[in-house]
Amino acid sequence: MKLVDLESVEPGQNLGRTIFSANGTVLLSAGVQLTVFMISTLKRLGVTMVYIDDPLYRDVSVEEVLSESTKRAVIQQMSESYEALRSGKSFNTKAISMTVDQLLDDVLQNEAVLVQLTDIRTADNAMYVHAMNVCMMSTLVGMNMGLNMIQLKELAIGALLHDIGKIDAPDSPDRQEGRFHHAWRGFELLKMKREYSLLSAHVAFQHHERIDGTGKPRGIAGDEIHLYAKIAAVANTYDNLLADLSEGRRILPHEALERLNAMSGTQLDRDVLVEFMRIVSVYPNGISVKLSNRQTGVVVGQHRGLPGRPIVRVIDKDGDEAVGAKEIDLAQHTTVFIDSVLV
Template sequence: MEWKFVRLLSIGQIRPGMKLGKRIYNEEGLTLLAEGAELTVSIIRRLERLGIDILYIRDEVTDDIVLPEMVADETRREAVKQIRTVYRSMMNDKMGRMSYPHLGYSFRKMTESILDDLGSREDVLIMLGDIHTTDHYLYTHSFNVCLYTLTLGMAAGHSREDLFTLGMGSILHDIGKTRISPKVLLKPGRLTDEEFAEMKRHTELGFALLKDEPFVPLLAAHCAFQHHERLDGSGYPRGIRDGEIHDFAKWIAITDSYDAMTTNRVYRRGMLPHEAVDILYSGSCTQYDQRKLEVFRDKVALYPVGLTVRLSTGQTGVVTSVPPKTPNRPIVRVIEDEEGASVQPYEVDLSRHLSIMVSRIAEN
């Protein structure tokens, strides 16, 4: 497992001379800025233009804080690269074919690789996604949704065979978007009603692409078809209700929404995990399955490692680690007292001090 020494800061807190604590990717899975790179005025301005508003930074105060990775960097890089290659090929196909001989096999191997990597790690939590630019978000979104969904499926005790099907359904859930007009798919802003109506067709188009594909389980095709359905019938494309939606699609409905909320887009910043979880829970029993939300909540690191927080005691600290059994109550290193004065750092384990809570995210 890889570990990095970092602190998470907003782009407004970044100063020239600081060093990057975790690499930044573009949306094609390629390194945009390497870990350890020294940030200059021009680089900071470029990152702002690219829509990046938070960064992991090496920090002397927190130089022993470690950031666990959900999967190996090589697994992530190869998966996003393969998603990009296949999806681009489909987007550039002027014939509009609905069958691709190697599609199922390619994604089958990819899913197995992600599953093996996750299975080799103990007590995996859903961490804040990698920092990347806002363009061509489809590739990393597909990877993230697969990663998060498999984490939940493993926590729920699904069999290896079911996990494979769930992984295939989640990594291919948005493949129908390769059949959506690029002007709509890549529009740098909110969609009009007409454009949104076209975008919604990706569920049906995805099902049509996958249902007869060799190496793709039919249930995975139904995940692409149903992941925007909601329990109260308010979803699409068919407006079906709770009992008609497959369990796997209900998992993907949660992880798809979560990754969309926590990812930067051109027209809005990504939310922090605790903000997104609050919104998801507001849709419990109407939009999303309550029991699945409970599994999800227990597997999400609400306050990412490196985040600066204000405690209910008035003190300010940095999240140093997240206990797998209590992901909503991190270990916090206190660095400032109630008046904002620096103190000799010490750690408070919120899972042991139940009267102390994170009251808000701190801004320097």
């Protein structure tokens, strides 16, 4: 399969990856033949890029840290919890805890898989996909930093619920200070949950604090910020960058990682960033790239220790007809580099 801009998708092409709705059910299944109506609906929902089943790359798959069943469970549970809060009710803390256990099981089984964040976001599911991504990435970083299982569970719960203070009380320019900030509201809500560690509540409280003291809501700095929150801050910033449409398109992983590096030691913790860079794929499978030797191809494989040096398949063509293919492993061809990403 191949990652393409939705504007270039034509009716009759087959969807390469499942798209989930806001409540965790399947919106469109992988393999479905896209129609004009489906494409228009995806555009209306805010989708900008999708995976397409391309015959030249049908064998290309994306290894996932989380299984589809876990993703559905997390998105569904987040949807139910947020709806409860919007209705003035309490969310089910035990159900959240059990969902986190399921997520942790997947992460432990797939800790060597590079994060590629291939789930398609819509306007309806974006908040839940974001929470899931931040939780999953935070847990992977925590594992790399030597946290034990109790600590990982505390971190995972806090990361999954880090934005819970936004529910039914969105931030506005005059409500982003002190106790009005969603981080403070989230802390006040989570600290009342006796089933959870107070440290989980501090993930919500401090995930917008910055190492140099310029963050919100209290402006604390350095070691005043708990390690869990430092980890969640990096994952949160990265995922928010990928969802950013301010430039008219979604920022790509390699661009987001460059921006994270620019924040190292000032806004984001340097040691956490080092570990984060080891878990994320710079160039996800299925993305089209231009190489320094002027050839173009599609990323088809990854290297755990070298996330910036993937395997690229180059298709030889005679006119519009494919006549052959070769794979260039950038870990082996050390003089060849990815020059740009084609979208």
